[in-house]
Amino acid sequence: MQGPRPVVLSGPSGAGKSTLLKKLLKDYENIFGFSVSHTTRQPRPGEVNGKDYHFVTREEMQKEIDAGEFIEHAEFSGNMYGTSKGAVQAVQAQNQICVLDIDIQGVKNIKKTDLNPIYISVQPPSIEILEKRLRDRKTETEESLLKRLTAARVDLELSKEPGLFDLIIINDDLEKAYSELKEVLLEEIKKTQESRKS
Numbered sequence: 001m002q003g004p005r006p007v008v009l010s011g012p013s014g015a016g017k018s019t020l021l022k023k024l025l026k027d028y029e030n031i032f033g034f035s036v037s038h039t040t041r042q043p044r045p046g047e048v049n050g051k052d053y054h055f056v057t058r059e060e061m062q063k064e065i066d067a068g069e070f071i072e073h074a075e076f077s078g079n080m081y082g083t084s085k086g087a088v089q090a091v092q093a094q095n096q097i098c099v100l101d102i103d104i105q106g107v108k109n110i111k112k113t114d115l116n117p118i119y120i121s122v123q124p125p126s127i128e129i130l131e132k133r134l135r136d137r138k139t140e141t142e143e144s145l146l147k148r149l150t151a152a153r154v155d156l157e158l159s160k161e162p163g164l165f166d167l168i169i170i171n172d173d174l175e176k177a178y179s180e181l182k183e184v185l186l187e188e189i190k191k192t193q194e195s196r197k198s
């Protein structure tokens with residue numbers, strides 16, 4: 001595998017992965033690059049096609065999966081999500097640290113590949129706080145919110161598997177969680193910064 005080691009950010013929906021990721025991409029603009037996933041869910045207000053996700057139909061996505069264009073894919077809360085080979089290659093071509101924001105099924109599938117990322121699970125302090133964050137985000141219907149909470153309980157159980165994650169971050173205080181994230185990535189950040197000088 002060429003270039004710096006990728007990073008997988010996983011954890012329940014609403015735990016704060018995107019919030020942490022946005023801070024990282026802003027503070028280290030040219031060091032990290034986001035792996036833009038495909039999804040069949042509808043865009044949320046403000047989400048940009050090709051930047052936040054590649055928004056596609058189920059038929060389009062299945063066709064590309066069948067053509068072997070995906071590293072991993074999964075069904076989450078009634079929609080398909082997946083990481084294309086192209087999404088990761090686009091970041092690695094810039095010699096950036098590729099960050100994947102994927103669910104726990106994706107983690108298990110990436111483990112079967114030779115991507116060799118650093119695996120991080122971002123978790124909420126409690127299910128009650130997670131529910132409040134998801135409700136306050138105002139992106140979900142009651143039905144999808146309940147589906148996400150059910151998936152969150154499964155995620156939190158499965159993530160206890162020894163060795164599945166290199167680090168579990170409890171995102172209670174955002175700044176503390178962000179410091180923990182930067183700390184575990186420091187070595188890769190330094191290596192990437194050094195490689196830019198040579």
Ligand SMILES: Nc1ncnc2c1ncn2[C@@H]1O[C@H](COP(=O)(O)OP(=O)(O)OP(=O)(O)O)[C@@H](O)[C@H]1O
Pocket residue numbers: 011012013014015016017018019020133134136137171172173174175
């Ligand atoms: N430490 C925190 N304290 C309070 N609110 C937070 C904290 N971290 C994130 N949030 C808020 O919680 C909500 C969920 O965060 P975010 O969208 O980043 O979660 P996510 O894990 O990326 O979810 P999804 O997997 O659904 O994309 C957001 O409204 C965000 O502003």
Ligand SMILES: Nc1nc2c(ncn2[C@@H]2O[C@H](COP(=O)(O)O)[C@@H](O)[C@H]2O)c(=O)[nH]1
Pocket residue numbers: 010011012013017037038041072073074076081082083101102103104105106107
């Ligand atoms: N297995 C994959 N999971 C993915 C991918 N992209 C996002 N996700 C996960 O889906 C849920 C829901 O995301 P949302 O944007 O609808 O809130 C979340 O847990 C993401 O981590 C992917 O390519 N593969």
